[in-house]
Amino acid sequence: MKKIRILAIVLIIPLVLSLAACKTATKDKAETAYESYKTALKKTNGLSDVTSSQKVVVDMSISVQGVNVTMKTISTTGSKIKNLLKPDMLMEVHQTQTVEVMGSAQTSKIDMFLDKDNVYVSQDNDPYIVLSRGSEEAKPVNDALESLTDTSGYEFTKDMFKGAKITPEKDGSRKIELTLTNAQLLKLVGDNIDASLAALDELGAKDVKYDFSDVNVSLTIDPDGYITEMMVDCIMNMDMTIEGQKATSKNHLTTSTKNIDIGKAVNITIPDV
Numbered sequence: 001m002k003k004i005r006i007l008a009i010v011l012i013i014p015l016v017l018s019l020a021a022c023k024t025a026t027k028d029k030a031e032t033a034y035e036s037y038k039t040a041l042k043k044t045n046g047l048s049d050v051t052s053s054q055k056v057v058v059d060m061s062i063s064v065q066g067v068n069v070t071m072k073t074i075s076t077t078g079s080k081i082k083n084l085l086k087p088d089m090l091m092e093v094h095q096t097q098t099v100e101v102m103g104s105a106q107t108s109k110i111d112m113f114l115d116k117d118n119v120y121v122s123q124d125n126d127p128y129i130v131l132s133r134g135s136e137e138a139k140p141v142n143d144a145l146e147s148l149t150d151t152s153g154y155e156f157t158k159d160m161f162k163g164a165k166i167t168p169e170k171d172g173s174r175k176i177e178l179t180l181t182n183a184q185l186l187k188l189v190g191d192n193i194d195a196s197l198a199a200l201d202e203l204g205a206k207d208v209k210y211d212f213s214d215v216n217v218s219l220t221i222d223p224d225g226y227i228t229e230m231m232v233d234c235i236m237n238m239d240m241t242i243e244g245q246k247a248t249s250k251n252h253l254t255t256s257t258k259n260i261d262i263g264k265a266v267n268i269t270i271p272d273v
Contacts, residue, residue, distance in 0.1 A: 033164035033178070034156075036221060037219065047263075052078075052080075052257060055074070056075045063247065064246070070101075071099065079091065079092065082266045082267070082268050087116060093110075097110075110123050114133075117133055119141050156188070172222075176221070179217075184215075205240045205241065206242075210236060210237060212237075213234070214234060216234065224262070231257075235251065
């Protein structure tokens with residue numbers, strides 16, 4: 001359970017990176033990359049209907065008293081949103097996650113729909129249950145939606161684009177690549193991760209310390225000026241004490257988020273429960 005909780009914290013990274021917004025510009029060569037991203041982000045955020053897919057892979061190694069445990073998770077998520085950020089917004093999400101621990105794998109599946117009043121959830125093809133949006137049970141969903149709509153805490157700053165590389169692709173799209181330092185990433189998402197790691201205290205984890213290395217981000221802008229893909233590759237190192245025992249964890253995370261069928265209307269049918 002402890003390892004699964006730590007994994008959940010690690011999986012926050014791609015989300016907060018994908019939410020990052022830009023509000024300043026540079027005056028050197030990096031301005032081209034920054035301004036391209038800024039313009040594309042504004043145009044992409046203006047979409048009312050959105051279809052996207054995401055794949056997250058985490059390779060984790062945890063060591064406690066010389067005993068090493070390896071884990072790997074692969075999560076694939078497909079989502080559709082109708083009338084983004086409007087009172088009548090509808091959402092449909094389908095996620096499959098495979099967790100492999102020391103060679104033994106287990107797969108789970110979650111299907112979720114959302115309208116202005118309710119959340120509809122099915123796990124592993126069980127019948128849907130209905131949760132009122134105002135209920136305590138639906139709080140995690142509401143919190144996730146709030147994080148999706150509030151990007152004020154996640155702003156790429158101009159120094160993050162220093163040395164950014166733009167590569168024209170054969171199909172007319174552009175690929176922007178940038179590398180972040182540990183300090184830059186902590187500035188971007190540190191408060192969010194600290195708040196999430198605080199939950200580890202309930203599991204007996206104390207004195208949690210972490211840092212990042214080899215943080216590479218790339219995004220693709222299509223010929224029409226929309227962001228079609230964002231990829232993140234990084235290492236997260238953690239040290240902690242679990243029930244009095246020193247533990248270390250090294251986590252390699254890769255994620256790819258794609259916008260699909262940009263400009264096409266989305267149709268969502270809420271389950272008849």
